[in-house]
Amino acid sequence: MAEREIRTIMSRDMLIFQETTPMRDAIAKLVEGAQPLACVCGEEGGLLGVLTPKDCFTTALNASYYQQWSGVVADHMTRTPRTLPADTDIIAAAETFQTDPFRAYPITDNGALVGVLSRHDLLRAFLDLG
Numbered sequence: 001m002a003e004r005e006i007r008t009i010m011s012r013d014m015l016i017f018q019e020t021t022p023m024r025d026a027i028a029k030l031v032e033g034a035q036p037l038a039c040v041c042g043e044e045g046g047l048l049g050v051l052t053p054k055d056c057f058t059t060a061l062n063a064s065y066y067q068q069w070s071g072v073v074a075d076h077m078t079r080t081p082r083t084l085p086a087d088t089d090i091i092a093a094a095e096t097f098q099t100d101p102f103r104a105y106p107i108t109d110n111g112a113l114v115g116v117l118s119r120h121d122l123l124r125a126f127l128d129l130g
Helices: 023-033 053-066 090-099 119-129
Strands: 038-041 047-051 104-109 112-118
Touching: 023 038, 023 053, 038 112, 047 053, 047 104, 090 119, 112 119
Parallel strands: none
Antiparallel strands: 038 047, 104 112
8 A cells, every 4th residue: 555644634624622612612513513523722823632522521411410501622621632743654543543542633744733634534545545
């Protein structure tokens, strides 16, 4: 199989939240877009963390108990997430997905956030390769 970098298959269309985004709004956007994660970025665009559906359950359960949504993304996000470099080949990325529990990774190029790679993106690439 020819070497192929994940930059060629990652999604550049990603959800980005700020730390101050209300949790109800963040959950609605995650659900609406059926996204495996959203990137949380600072004012200057640097990656501060990620928010996954799993991170949202405490807020959702509390909202069901108390009939009130509260909290912001900063309260529930995963800080300092694992990222993959954009020049990672798809075989190495597949091996990472096999051993790690994550459903998606933020993709960086020289430290800058450039996309997100999901399990689906990677499986689609293998189908396309034959």
